[in-house]
Amino acid sequence: MKSKAKVLIFLLCITGIGVFLKGHVSGYLLQFQDRKPCACDTCLVEDEWLLQRANKSAEPFLSAKHNLSEYAFNWWKCLQAERRSYSFYKQTVDKLFQTFPSSPDFIERSPDRSRTCAVVGNSGNLNGSHYGRLIDFHDVIIRMNSGRTKGYEADVGSRTTHHIMYPESAMDLDTTTHLVLFPFKIQDLEWLMKATTTGFSGTSYVPVKSKIKANKDLVMVLNPAFMWYVHDIWLEKKGRYPSTGFMALVLALHICDEVDVFGYGADKDGNWSHYWEKLQNKKLKTGVHPGSHEYGIIQKLAEQKKLKFYTGL
Incomplete structure (x- = not known):
């Protein structure tokens, strides 16, 4: 009888321990599941509308491990009449990563913080906007092409973390700013390697800088x-x-948790002008790019609260 009582007590203890552990483990798992990949109320990485449009195979940046498909290369080579082969492109990329970092450097996703991005276009609607302090408040501040800050700080801010360019729009950068190359042909990759080292001597449809500080x-x-x-x-x-x-x-939608957009679209007179220059050709529109269609998508993204769109003046 005593042995049966001991067995019963032992079984009750095991059951109690099991219930205790189950409760604690379940609580831990629920707490883990509830943790968001970022500190925002809504993370872009979780947004279903954006996930439907995301292509996981289209990594935003080149790396030493990335292989561009021949299909994508054939689309890309038509942008500016590239005549050289897919194999030559791959050889050039291999050389590229002998000079530059083998993988992209950007802020990692964390449940303890929200990566905020300011994408700053060059529209004349930034003049008089007084967005400067707001822009400078972001973690990542992306500018592009000939966009500058000196003399325009009140409207466009003074900080830049990432500056997008291609050879024909290149400008010198300080030592804390990422140079983000948007390549439209193999020569753009060659330019990057030479312009940051020995000097580039090739030609393009407009003059390009032989050397660049970056x-x-x-x-x-x-x-x-x-x-x-x-x-x-x-x-x-x-x-x-x-x-x-x-x-x-x-x-920015791919690498940030919150995205704010500034300096896109026409100015108050309907002209597609730059904030640092007086527009001479008022018939100039958006060239080969579907500017009105792109603007409509930005407006739709803002309406659906995927980003904040500051339209300026």
Whole structure:
């Protein structure tokens, strides 16, 4: 009888321990499941509307481990009449990563913080906007092409963490800013390697800088497949290819948790002008890019609260 009582007590103890552990483990798992990948109320990485448009194979940046598909290469090579082969492109990329970091450098996702991005376009609607302090408050501040800050700090801010360019729009950078190359042809990759070292001596449709000041450890190169993805999925093949500004915006949606957009669209007079210059040709529109269509998508994203769109003056 005593042995039966001992067995019963032993079984009750085991059951109690099991219930205790189950409660604690379940609580831990629920707590883990409830943790968001970022500290925002709504993380872009979890947004179903954006996930439907995301193509996991289209990595935003090139890396030493990434292989561009021949299909994507053939689309990309038509952008500016590239005549050299797929194998030559791969050889060039191999050389590229002998000079620059083998993988992109950006803020990792964390449940303890929200990565905020300001994408700053070059529209004349920034003049008089007084957005400068708001722009400078962000973690990541993306500017592009000939965008500058000196003399315009009150409206466009003074900080830049990532500056997007291609050879024909290149400018010198300080040592803390990432140079983000948007390549449209193999020569753009060759330019990057030579302009940051011995000097570039080639020609293009406009004069390009032979040498450029930039921190080689902070160089990043957009993946040509990402360009194709933006054109195919986001723009539904409208226009010849996306504008630099629109690709920058989609890039921000991929690498940030909260995205604020400034300096896009026409100015108050309906002109597509730059905030630092007086427009001479008022018939100038958006060229080969579907500017109105891109602008409409940005407005839709703002209406659906995927980003905040500051339209300026």
